Amino acid sequence: MSPTELSADLLHASDRTSLSKDSFKRAFIDNLFYTQGKFLQVATHKDYYQALAYTVRDRLLYRWVSTATAYTGQVSRTVSYLSAEFLMGPSLGNTLINLGILDEVRQAVGELGLDLTDLLDQEAEPGLGNGGLGRLAACFIDSLATLELPALGYGIRYEHGIFYQTIVDGWQVENTDNWLRYGNPWEIRRPEWSVEVKIGGFTETYTDTEDRHRVRWVPAKTVVGVPFDSPIPGYRVNTANTLRLWSAEATQSFDFEVFNRGDYLGAVNKKVTSENLTKILYPNDETPQGKELRLEQQYFFVACSLHDMIRILKGQGGSIERFHEKFAVQLNDTHPAIGVAELMRILVDDYLLPWNDAWSITTQTFGYTNHTLLPEALERWPLDLFRRLLPRHLELIFEINERFLHDVRVAFLGDEARVRALSLIDETGERYVRMAHLATVGSHAVNGVATLHSDLLKKDVLADFYALSPQKFHSITNGVTPRRWLALANPRLCELFRETIGDGWAKELDQLRRLERHADDAAFAERWRAIKLDNKRQLADLIVQRTGIEVDPESMFDVQVKRIHEYKRQHLAVLQIIAMYHRLKSDPNAEVLPRTFIFSGKAAPGYAIAKLMIRLITAIGDVINYDPEVRGRLKVVFMPNFSVTTGQRIYPGADLSEQISLAGKEASGTGNMKFAMNGALTIGTMDGANIEICEEVGSDNFFTFGMTAAQVEERRRAGYDPREVIEANPELHAVVELIRNGLFSRGDTELFKPIIDGLLWHDTYMLAADYASYSDCQLEVDRAYRDTARWTRMSILNVARSGKFSSDRSIQEYADKIWKVTPVSVPLL
């Protein structure tokens, strides 16, 4: 018997995969004792959670090891998803869903006198991402495993994830996240696969034994990357893939040389400095800061990951020339784009491959996903900073650029303007490396994340690249995993699905179409409404718990949750709320439908206007919520600390989903999809994936307003004067005046001046231009909501037609169009 067979045999004997309730309970008590050192009677809820997590993880390990074994024996292509962010959210609930043991485990812990929901609430959320981009990575690895595709997620194990937001006197206050405080039962540290990463220093030329001129990098320091692995189980398949996050450690925990010189603090300092590398997630969305540590983080995790892939390739007896046959590496935005230069460095300097061979391997390996059109969000690194950290990589980028620009000159004879536009180096002022250009040139495929976004990429941001190699460009609309965003978040609705159409939908979301034939069934509609009301009651409980504000579950829940950003236009919703309030105050009999406005989201700590937008939301709440004249008609709530966990509670309780970005600015959006599949109707602009949601659910079941992206351009070209628009619209004008005169700031006319001045003088995101259309559309929403039967029907159709927005569909498209990978089914050992 081989060692593998032997250990598999022993595992069977010790009943590791068995899910019988009694053995599960026994294992739970054992874990409580052996990992937490507690008896059932004296343990805390945290202890129970830890013991349960370990017990579940043990059941998972068998699949995990079987998957690794199956992949080792296979030469099939593996996807490496490189992302600086993985916004995973808690694992326990999701794991129970994917293993199909949620009910059994609920029962088992129930028999021990514990409530599973309480225990699920104990898990600290790993907030290792800012927003959409990080959460997309998390949905994608769930789908990769579910589709049984060999894949590894590579990222950074930040010690502190996205900050914890509290609201103090109406303002956002950032608190350090400390998700690792009680330990992380899902990860396994793998020091045996640590990688040494070099940084800084200089390069020098030398002559090799065959008398060839070569370049050598003499780095200044070394940091060790230690991988921490977590299992990613697919939904009801044997596959459990790996998420491998790198943590930075010092080469030695103590520098004896320095120590022996008598510099104790210096010796320890080196360790501290190395470990700073993965201490914290940069909390900026959309505008990356050009901070040195951030470039170090990017290079660090990419270098570790490529090194790891080569280790795996070698382990399977593969040769470096076949790297691209073994790995399809996807760059989640430009944060890992330095990988293009790093792979070239490895191939050319370490393996001495000829340039053209190395370049062919590199471009066949990488694919690049762009997530933004905002010019300020495109990553650029100042040349001297880059040279200081990665001198050899900069040389390689120069060489890549030289060869690339030669091709450009051949393709566009005499067009030097185009050469400047395409160059990997921005030389318009201070010189920068343009990471999107590096990623585009170094990849065989480039994709946008929704149809409109991909079209605009081709027309705008990457137009010159498109002209040069149109075949590289793809569009793959984002999706979200229905396991977390339906099965886990909305159990009541899923129970109705199960009774009506079975439970195949969780793996094939298109099956939700079968609900359509119940859209006109009054009894079904009644149940549908009852479920929504239940979810709203739960959400109302959470709201009062977190904010102290009582809201009426019978009112319409009108929700906008996402990062706070000017382009997303939370303040457009605010203007509209103030107008409704104004209408009610002027005429107490005005027909204003009772609504509860729910906002949630974080502002980047350095983004003053976004923080002021939060202050404005809480300020209007402070006035409206306590005005007896509008009691029972309007409420405004700001839920602190939006996260995966709070999202799971908010989406199922929403009636109306606000997706009101200026057209052409939101690349895709994914919250819009979560709302739609949970039965909320959307009020939205023709932006990002809203367009496709509207297409799928039908324009009768979607509230559209505002300019299209083309109209936005036209309007700007024609010369846009927001003041003119505001003055011509009495309602909007009155609203602006109310804010300006200090109604929401106790007479302080300075507080919200930056927002008001922005609106009057620039209105970069054209709130004024879209205001009237938004306001009319909200009246249409009111009419629809009053007709309960109509609204319910629309809600059912939204869910029934949301199948396209499963991340399984997105991943299948990546697999077919970009990665060319096929599933590997995993036999349990």
Ligand code: F58
């Ligand atoms: C988001 N980008 C897009 N960036 O804004 C959204 O439309 C899209 O649906 C989503 O990606 C997924 O494709 C986004 O979340 C970030 O958070 C980055 C974090 C690091 C700094 C730069 C922005």
